[in-house]
Amino acid sequence: MSKKPTFIMCICTGQCPGFKTLDLWELVNTVRREMDVEYAIVHPQLCVDDGDRFIKDYIQKDGLYIIGA
Numbered sequence: 703m704s705k706k707p708t709f710i711m712c713i714c715t716g717q718c719p720g721f722k723t724l725d726l727w728e729l730v731n732t733v734r735r736e737m738d739v740e741y742a743i744v745h746p747q748l749c750v751d752d753g754d755r756f757i758k759d760y761i762q763k764d765g766l767y768i769i770g771a
């Protein structure tokens with residue numbers, strides 16, 4: 703049985719102008735409901751130290767991930 707991908711949404715601290723009109727929770731809930739994913743999660747800023755630690759701890763070699771950013 704092949705594993706479904708995990709969706710990880712990076713929200714760029716919530717302050718990035720590019721995200722101003724994004725309804726984050728609607729997006730994540732749409733992904734959960736309508737895409738064939740294991741589950742969806744949100745991270746505030748993947749490209750800083752704690753984001754690196756999250757990726758190191760969480761991402762598995764044989765895993766499948768979709769990252770929205």
Ligand code: SF4
Pocket residue numbers: 712713714715718746747748749750771
């Ligand atoms: S990974 Fe991309 S979307 Fe996420 S905080 Fe960094 S620049 Fe923003």
